[in-house]
Amino acid sequence: MSDKFADSLPKISRRQALVYLASGTAAMALPGLFGSNVARAAMTGAAGSGGQMVVGFSQEPTVFNPLMPHIEVDDGLHFSLFDPLFGVDEKGNFTPALATEVPTQANGGISADGLNFHLKLRDGVKWHDGQPFTAEDVKFTLELLVDPNFRSWSRSGHELVRDITIVSPTEIKWRMEKPYSPYTSILAATFIIPKHGFANVQDKNTAPFNSAPIGTGPFKWQQRVPGDHIELTANKEYYGDGPKLDRLIYKYIPDLNVMYTQFVSGDIDIAGLQWISADHYDEAKKLPGKVVDVFQSATIENFAFNLARPQFQDPAVREALYYAIDKQTIIDALYYGLPKPTETYMPRQSAYFNASLPAHEFNLDKAKALLDKAGWKPGAGGIREKNGVKLSFTNSTTAGNHLREQMQQFMQQSFQEIGVEMKISNLPPAVMWGDYWMLSKFDSAIVGLNYLTGSDPDTATYMRSDAIPAQGGAGQNVFQYKNPEVDKLLAQGSAEFAPEQRKAAYLQIQSLVRKDMPFLTLFSFANVRGHKEGAENITPNINVRIDSWNANTWYWDKKA
Amino acid sequence: MGAFLLRRCGQSIILLFLVSIIGFAALNLAPGGPLSQYALTPGMTQEAMQRIATQMGLNRPLPVQYFDWLSHLLRGDWGRSYRDGQPVLSIIFSHLPATLLLMCTSMVFSIAIGVWIGIQSAIKRDSPFDRFATMGAMVALSIPTFWFGLVAIYFFALKLQWLPAGNMYTVGDGSLLDVLRHLVLPVLVLTFVDVAIWSRYMRTATLEVINQDFIKTARAKGVPPRRVLLKHVVGNALLPMITLAGMQLPTILGGALVAETVFTWPGMGRLFLDSLGYSDYPVVMGLLMCSAILVLIGNLLADVITALVDPRIRPA
Numbered sequence: 089m090s091d092k093f094a095d096s097l098p099k100i101s102r103r104q105a106l107v108y109l110a111s112g113t114a115a116m117a118l119p120g121l122f123g124s125n126v127a128r129a130a131m132t133g134a135a136g137s138g139g140q141m142v143v144g145f146s147q148e149p150t151v152f153n154p155l156m157p158h159i160e161v162d163d164g165l166h167f168s169l170f171d172p173l174f175g176v177d178e179k180g181n182f183t184p185a186l187a188t189e190v191p192t193q194a195n196g197g198i199s200a201d202g203l204n205f206h207l208k209l210r211d212g213v214k215w216h217d218g219q220p221f222t223a224e225d226v227k228f229t230l231e232l233l234v235d236p237n238f239r240s241w242s243r244s245g246h247e248l249v250r251d252i253t254i255v256s257p258t259e260i261k262w263r264m265e266k267p268y269s270p271y272t273s274i275l276a277a278t279f280i281i282p283k284h285g286f287a288n289v290q291d292k293n294t295a296p297f298n299s300a301p302i303g304t305g306p307f308k309w310q311q312r313v314p315g316d317h318i319e320l321t322a323n324k325e326y327y328g329d330g331p332k333l334d335r336l337i338y339k340y341i342p343d344l345n346v347m348y349t350q351f352v353s354g355d356i357d358i359a360g361l362q363w364i365s366a367d368h369y370d371e372a373k374k375l376p377g378k379v380v381d382v383f384q385s386a387t388i389e390n391f392a393f394n395l396a397r398p399q400f401q402d403p404a405v406r407e408a409l410y411y412a413i414d415k416q417t418i419i420d421a422l423y424y425g426l427p428k429p430t431e432t433y434m435p436r437q438s439a440y441f442n443a444s445l446p447a448h449e450f451n452l453d454k455a456k457a458l459l460d461k462a463g464w465k466p467g468a469g470g471i472r473e474k475n476g477v478k479l480s481f482t483n484s485t486t487a488g489n490h491l492r493e494q495m496q497q498f499m500q501q502s503f504q505e506i507g508v509e510m511k512i513s514n515l516p517p518a519v520m521w522g523d524y525w526m527l528s529k530f531d532s533a534i535v536g537l538n539y540l541t542g543s544d545p546d547t548a549t550y551m552r553s554d555a556i557p558a559q560g561g562a563g564q565n566v567f568q569y570k571n572p573e574v575d576k577l578l579a580q581g582s583a584e585f586a587p588e589q590r591k592a593a594y595l596q597i598q599s600l601v602r603k604d605m606p607f608l609t610l611f612s613f614a615n616v617r618g619h620k621e622g623a624e625n626i627t628p629n630i631n632v633r634i635d636s637w638n639a640n641t642w643y644w645d646k647k648a
Numbered sequence: 649m650g651a652f653l654l655r656r657c658g659q660s661i662i663l664l665f666l667v668s669i670i671g672f673a674a675l676n677l678a679p680g681g682p683l684s685q686y687a688l689t690p691g692m693t694q695e696a697m698q699r700i701a702t703q704m705g706l707n708r709p710l711p712v713q714y715f716d717w718l719s720h721l722l723r724g725d726w727g728r729s730y731r732d733g734q735p736v737l738s739i740i741f742s743h744l745p746a747t748l749l750l751m752c753t754s755m756v757f758s759i760a761i762g763v764w765i766g767i768q769s770a771i772k773r774d775s776p777f778d779r780f781a782t783m784g785a786m787v788a789l790s791i792p793t794f795w796f797g798l799v800a801i802y803f804f805a806l807k808l809q810w811l812p813a814g815n816m817y818t819v820g821d822g823s824l825l826d827v828l829r830h831l832v833l834p835v836l837v838l839t840f841v842d843v844a845i846w847s848r849y850m851r852t853a854t855l856e857v858i859n860q861d862f863i864k865t866a867r868a869k870g871v872p873p874r875r876v877l878l879k880h881v882v883g884n885a886l887l888p889m890i891t892l893a894g895m896q897l898p899t900i901l902g903g904a905l906v907a908e909t910v911f912t913w914p915g916m917g918r919l920f921l922d923s924l925g926y927s928d929y930p931v932v933m934g935l936l937m938c939s940a941i942l943v944l945i946g947n948l949l950a951d952v953i954t955a956l957v958d959p960r961i962r963p964a
Contacts (some may be wrong), residue, residue: 148922152732157683157686157700159685237703243696298733299733313742314732314734314739314919315742315746315914315918315919315922316816317819341814342918342921343912349798350813350814350912353812355812517684517685518680518685521684522680522681522684522687525687526687526694527694535688537690540690549691557693562695564693
């Protein structure tokens with residue numbers, strides 16, 4: 089038997105052993121098993137005295153190295169285990185974490201030309217295994233992100249970092265290849281990992297660290313039961329506020345109906361990611377002992393165009409289609425009135441939100457008049473055409489998303505009334521969001537997107553004309569949208585550091601995009617969030633991907 | 649018997665090889681892939697996806713990937729999950745106990761109850777008991793497990809609050825009593841469905857035996873009815889059940905997928921579904937191979953046992 093095989097044999101935990109035993113009838117005769125949880129009985133009343141919270145997630149966190157490719161549910165865990173140099177709160181303010189100060193041009197952390205970063209780090213911070221945290225760890229993290237042999241999650245921004253210099257264990261400097269203001273937001277979403285966790289590791293992609301993470305965060309890794317839950321315990325040496333709980337459990341519940349049931353029964357304290365489905369909202373808000381709120385997220389529902397298609401090149405067509413969408417009915421009839429209509433891709437909570445954009449109007453007559461004026465004349469079967477181009481296209485989205493499918497059918501009918509033919513062609517997620525989406529092989533699509541870079545208003549990857557993958561560009565401009573003025577403003581916005589000056593650029597981009605309509609923004613997603621009464625500080629934050637961003641401050645209010 | 653076993657094992661190896669090729673090709677030729685889940689993440693780009701794919705070896709030609717996988721497999725290395733980087737065998741083993749506990753418990757109950765109902769139905773054919781059992785079986789087989797599970801949760805967990813709404817144990821508890829309490833509802837649901845299957849098969853098998861000449865002879869000779877039933881009828885009616893049980897063996901591995909989802913049971917069924925959803929090829933392949941091996945073992949065992957207990961079909 090090779091070493092590899094021995095490697096794959098599982099370590100059997102006490103509970104697993106118990107289950108194995110229970111499967112055999114012999115175990116039934118062992119009375120001692122009934123009192124097996126002595127060690128765990130001490131979970132309340134100890135220092136910190138906060139008891140435990142159970143958070144339900146509909147996806148299973150599986151990636152524990154925050155630098156490797158992961159989905160948002162993994163972030164939920166990373167926030168509890170790790171710290172960034174500085175974080176971002178629900179108001180969009182940066183807050184120091186492992187760095188003593190958030191670097192700005194004003195405090196000298198970033199040089200006036202935006203090219204040099206100089207950070208002071210917190211002294212006396214310890215990793216969960218007792219080793220001291222130093223500037224070496226920051227350097228290691230930034231270098232690992234661009235290591236060609238490492239399966240790095242994202243290199244954007246980090247690729248610009250040059251000449252990292254360790255001044256002292258609590259001081260680090262580096263130079264940027266060019267000024268890039270979104271980097272502050274990117275750093276706020278970059279968790280620092282320990283250099284010593286990878287000592288003597290040949291392949292960093294399969295390091296033991298990746299399955300037993302060591303962080304500086306408020307909670308320590310305790311154990312994972314695959315397919316079931318992950319258990320964290322309080323880091324009593326945490327340098328910051330909290331933790332106020334003794335234990336934090338992330339529980340995996342794949343089905344949303346089941347998650348809701350367990351929220352009602354009290355098996356979970358917080359209905360975490362994917363939250364409560366909209367159809368349960370009316371019932372949920374009446375549940376005794378539960379707090380249930382609706383929160384508008386940063387994800388925007390879009391009707392996206394592929395502007396390379398001849399049907400969509402005429403701005404009048406895009407505008408007419410916008411007139412023909414009955415947003416309010418869609419929101420009220422399909423989404424229980426929870427989402428809010430919006431005219432821009434920027435979340436309304438953002439400081440950069442442009443509130444003065446023209447409001448959408450549902451008006452089929454205006455839509456028809458617009459198309460008539462632009463020369464789109466009804467042809468065979470009542471479908472409009474112009475210069476041999478028929479006003480007919482397909483619309484795609486994830487198959488199996490019932491609400492979206494109903495929305496499509498509803499739109500299809502309105503479009504028909506103005507002489508536009510929309511055929512529905514939905515695909516399974518793995519196909520839809522593969523090359524079909526990435527390489528602009530669709531005509532039009534319905535998609536929920538968060539356009540921001542972390543908390544930064546920069547949306548260059550979705551809008552810059554050199555970010556079109558179908559034309560060999562680096563980015564996500566699958567709409568194939570090109571506007572030189574937008575390009576200029578995006579470049580200006582990302583080279584500028586003062587928020588007031590940046591704001592002008594981003595407000596202007598929003599009004600240009602509202603006018604050009606490379607995609608029609610329908611509404612911002614509404615999440616129904618719920619937790620038990622007495623669970624405090626469960627605060628939504630659109631600047632991060634998941635609610636557990638401030639798990640260090642969560643606590644039970646005993647009076648509730 | 650020895651030659652028979654040897655021949656069957658040889659055939660099995662060829663079959664496993666074929667299963668692996670077909671499975672591997674089917675998985676990898678399907679559109680999408682392990683990276684498509686990242687496509688909509690803010691900031692993700694086509695090049696980043698390409699770079700990660702290259703680092704993971706996903707862009708190598710398919711035959712190269714297959715032979716790489718196979719040669720590792722033959723050396724006892726089943727690969728590592730794309731999702732969490734853990735060795736495949738370790739993942740499978742970590743999900744196995746939960747499924748075994750659930751499936752074995754419900755199987756014991758459903759076979760015991762189902763066989764009993766089947767026999768009673770057959771010997772009291774067309775009696776009220778038989779009609780009630782038939783109707784019950786039809787109901788059990790037509791109700792979707794998912795719905796039945798949710799109804800059971802609604803009544804027993806939410807309304808009456810007698811039993812937990814799901815999960816295998818309370819986090820932080822984990823005593824045997826706690827696990828048993830959590831076991832009740834899923835076992836109830838699974839048993840309800842399986843009893844129906846077992847009772848129908850057993851009823852048919854018993855009826856077939858009951859009308860045979862040797863039973864009539866036994867009765868005519870004045871053997872007490874109870875003895876006829878236990879010794880002659882049940883013994884012979886159980887024979888086809890061995891094949892059925894053999895075929896059930898691999899379903900243990902698949903787990904009760906629906907029940908595991910409704911009751912948030914951390915078993916193999918859900919592992920399989922999740923791994924498929926994330927295109928986690930190494931884990932799916934691992935489960936597929938385990939399942940294929942179990943199908944072969946199940947059939948082989950059924951054949952051998954049938955041959956041992958039934959001299960008529962013993963291979964030459």
